Amino acid sequence: MNLLGEIREAIKGFYSLAVGMGVTGKYFFRPEVTVHYPRKTVDNVSTYSGHVELQPGKKNPDGADCIVCGTCVRNCPSGCLTLEVLELMEENPDLEKKPKKIKKLKALIYDYSYCSLCGQCIENCPVTALGFSQHVYWAEFDRKAIKMDLVARLKDQLNAKKEAM
Amino acid sequence: MSSLIQFISRLIPLELIHILIGLVAILAFIGVNGLVLVYVERKVAGFIQRRPGPFEVGPWGILQTLADAVKLMGKQLFSPSGGDRLLFWLAPMLAFAPLPLLFMTIPVGKNLVAFDANLGLILILAFSGLNVLALCFAGWGSYNKWSLLGAIRSVSQAVAYEIPMLLAVLAVTLTTGTLQLSAIVDAQGVWPWQWHFLTQPAGFIIYLICAFAETNRAPFDLPEAESELTAGFHTEYSGMGFGLFFLAEYSSMVVVSSVCTVLFLGGWKGPGPEILGFVWFFAKVYGLVLLMMWVRWTFPRVRFDQLLNISWRWLIPLSLFNLLYVAAVVKI
Numbered sequence: 001m002n003l004l005g006e007i008r009e010a011i012k013g014f015y016s017l018a019v020g021m022g023v024t025g026k027y028f029f030r031p032e033v034t035v036h037y038p039r040k041t042v043d044n045v046s047t048y049s050g051h052v053e054l055q056p057g058k059k060n061p062d063g064a065d066c067i068v069c070g071t072c073v074r075n076c077p078s079g080c081l082t083l084e085v086l087e088l089m090e091e092n093p094d095l096e097k098k099p100k101k102i103k104k105l106k107a108l109i110y111d112y113s114y115c116s117l118c119g120q121c122i123e124n125c126p127v128t129a130l131g132f133s134q135h136v137y138w139a140e141f142d143r144k145a146i147k148m149d150l151v152a153r154l155k156d157q158l159n160a161k162k163e164a165m
Numbered sequence: 166m167s168s169l170i171q172f173i174s175r176l177i178p179l180e181l182i183h184i185l186i187g188l189v190a191i192l193a194f195i196g197v198n199g200l201v202l203v204y205v206e207r208k209v210a211g212f213i214q215r216r217p218g219p220f221e222v223g224p225w226g227i228l229q230t231l232a233d234a235v236k237l238m239g240k241q242l243f244s245p246s247g248g249d250r251l252l253f254w255l256a257p258m259l260a261f262a263p264l265p266l267l268f269m270t271i272p273v274g275k276n277l278v279a280f281d282a283n284l285g286l287i288l289i290l291a292f293s294g295l296n297v298l299a300l301c302f303a304g305w306g307s308y309n310k311w312s313l314l315g316a317i318r319s320v321s322q323a324v325a326y327e328i329p330m331l332l333a334v335l336a337v338t339l340t341t342g343t344l345q346l347s348a349i350v351d352a353q354g355v356w357p358w359q360w361h362f363l364t365q366p367a368g369f370i371i372y373l374i375c376a377f378a379e380t381n382r383a384p385f386d387l388p389e390a391e392s393e394l395t396a397g398f399h400t401e402y403s404g405m406g407f408g409l410f411f412l413a414e415y416s417s418m419v420v421v422s423s424v425c426t427v428l429f430l431g432g433w434k435g436p437g438p439e440i441l442g443f444v445w446f447f448a449k450v451y452g453l454v455l456l457m458m459w460v461r462w463t464f465p466r467v468r469f470d471q472l473l474n475i476s477w478r479w480l481i482p483l484s485l486f487n488l489l490y491v492a493a494v495v496k497i
Contacts, residue, residue, distance in 0.1 A: 010479065017464065024213045024463040034216040 041137060049132035051112050052081075052121055054154040057129065064154055066129040068103040072121035080114035081121060083107075105151060112146040184269070187279020191268040198419055199412040202454065203230045206415075209458045240404035245308050248401070253306030257402065257409035260299035263292040264413060267420045272347040274433045274442035285346040286334065289424060293379065296417065297323040300381075300388055300398045303410075307401040315397025318469065319388035322378055325476035326385075330375035332484035333368040336491040337361055337428045346424075350432030362429040364495055367487040369429045371480055376421040376457075378476070380414065383461040390466055422453035 035042055057065035073081045084107040089099045122130045140146050174182075204219065204227060211218025219226030244250050270285035272278040282288055297320055304316020338344055340361070341352040353360050362369040378385040389397035399410045426432055426449040433442030467475070 020463050021459065024459065027215055028209070028212045028459075030215060032212070032215050032217055036217070036220065 045134045045136050048134050048136055049117065049119075050135040050138070051115060051117070051133055052110060052119075052130055052150070053133040053135070054108065054129055054150045055131045056154065056158060062158065064105065064129045064151070065127045066105045066108070067127055068105050069126060071124045071126060072108075072130060075120040075124045077118060077120060078114040078116055080111040082109040082111075084109065107152070108150040110148055110150050112148070113143050184280050187269060188265055191265050191279060194268070195264060195412065195416050199415045200230045200234065202415040202418070203233070203411070205455075206458050206461075209455070210462050213459070213462045234408070237404055237408040242406060243401070243403050245401045248308035249306040251306070252302040253401070254406070256299045256303035256306060256398075257406045257413075259302060260296055260413040261409045263295045264416045264420070266292050267417075268423075270346055271420070271423045271427065272350055272432060273446050275439050277433075277443060278347060281345065281347050283343075283345045286338065286344040286349075286424075289346075289420070290331065290334070293417065293420065294323070294327070296379075296413065299413075303398040303402070307398070309401050311394040311396075312398050312400050315388040315390075315394050315400075319381065319398065322381075322385065322387060322472060325473055326375045326378035326480070329371050329476060329480035329484040330379065332481070332488055333365075333372040333375070334428065336365055336368045336484075336488050339488070339491055340364070340495050346427050346432075350427055350434060353431040353434060355431075355434050355436055357431070360429060360431040360434075365429070365487065365491055367483060368491070369425075371484050371487065372425055372429065373453075374475070374480060376425060377460065378472070380417045380421055380457075382414075382418065382457055384464040384467050385472060386461075386466060387469055387472060392466075418454055418457055419450060422450045422457070425453055426450050 054064040054066065057063060059065055068083065068085050070083055073083050083105070086104040086106040088102045088104060117132075119132070122128075122132065207229070208218040208226075217226075219229035222228040222232050244253055267289050269279040270282050270288055272281070300319040301316045304312040304314075304319070307313070337349065341349045343349060343352075357363075377383075381388050387397075388394075389399065391397075394400070399407050402410065423446075426446060430449050430453075431445075433446040435442070435445035435448075437445075
């Protein structure tokens with residue numbers, strides 16, 4: 001490159017520096033786009049995929065649609081789900097037949113500390129009783145505190161919704 | 166009362182009292198200035214990146230740097246094993262010690278100067294060079310490859326940028342015919358078009374670029390490049406060892422801005438009564454400091470060969486031409 005070309009390059013470089021200063025100078029006076037977290041929170045968390053939780057059921061609005069098949073437990077690669085099943089005898093049984101056993105969901109213990117959020121449990125659930133939560137602002141001091149019963153959590157959520165209504 | 170002053174002045178020379186008062190004021194200024202500038206820097210960075218900056222300690226976070234200073238003072242001081250303890254602890258002191266001396270010769274207002282040396286400019290340029298020695302000691306004494314690389318970079322950078330800086334300063338002294346800072350201010354008028362940055366625009370820009378490099382500020386912060394050398398020469402320092410380097414960096418920013426103000430921007434002169442000269446002076450100095458912060462949060466760090474190319478291939482020839490231009494046009 002000859003001398004004139006180099007000088008032209010240098011002048012162009014200086015011009016680009018001025019453009020950069022203009023950009024940051026403009027942003028300096030623009031309002032801030034961050035949120036003061038503990039005092040304010042954002043509300044656009046609809047796309048957030050948090051921990052696994054039981055969804056309120058379509059057939060059973062007071063609880064989950066879970067049929068206690070155990071697919072989620074078998075599919076979990078981290079082994080962080082445990083089913084606790086309540087076995088009941090069918091009411092009003094026909095006297096001729098043997099009474100049927102009904103399996104009901106007692107508790108679904110979920111250890112979030114092992115969960116890798118792979119979503120295998122959600123994808124394989126035959127009745128789509130599981131889903132990702134939008135529980136963004138969650139922090140605990142103890143690892144044991146994030147091991148929870150999803151049935152109890154769903155019940156709390158439904159109760160809270162009822163009280164709000 | 167007057168007899169008491171006479172008695173004291175016979176015991177201690179008045180000039181010494183003058184210097185002592187100035188020194189105390191300067192040391193107080195250095196501490197407060199460090200606290201304020203660190204806060205301002207973080208706020209500027211925040212606003213440019215469209216976030217609030219420090220916000221939690223005190224209203225708008227103004228006590229944040231005070232809390233940080235207390236934290237730094239409370240920290241344990243470590244010396245790296247295998248390092249040279251003497252050089253290691255000499256370095257932060259050597260970085261900080263010349264600063265009061267640098268501030269002493271700077272005329273803040275009319276007659277408002279701690280020690281009006283007739284070779285003030287030489288004094289400032291000579292003692293600000295000690296900073297390189299401090300960085301060199303820090304890098305060598307740390308027994309750490311990153312620190313040593315930072316020190317090597319700082320030495321070659323300082324050598325490269327001292328030359329165009331001196332040539333730009335020389336052009337100013339050529340027109341004023343003096344090295345006394347107050348006399349250089351007196352050579353310039355009250356209005357902006359009587360200041361040197363209009364008669365010597367090239368010298369002004371060259372001085373500014375060199376000032377960034379001399380104070381190790383971004384985009385020329387290679388001696389402490391975080392992403393390459395963790396923290397460069399001050400990697401191994403904890404607590405106030407690091408604090409003194411930090412204080413020295415922010416104070417030297419003010420020193421180069423003050424010298425730039427004196428040489429090119431009319432010093433304390435400005436329209437209005439002379440007694441308010443210090444207001445003009447500080448307005449100009451902190452305007453330049455804000456410019457340095459603005460530049461830091463705009464431009465990425467240059468590569469090392471680019472850094473040296475800017476100096477050897479552009480700034481030194483340009484400053485030589487500037488010297489010729491000043492000698493030919495301005496003097497005649």
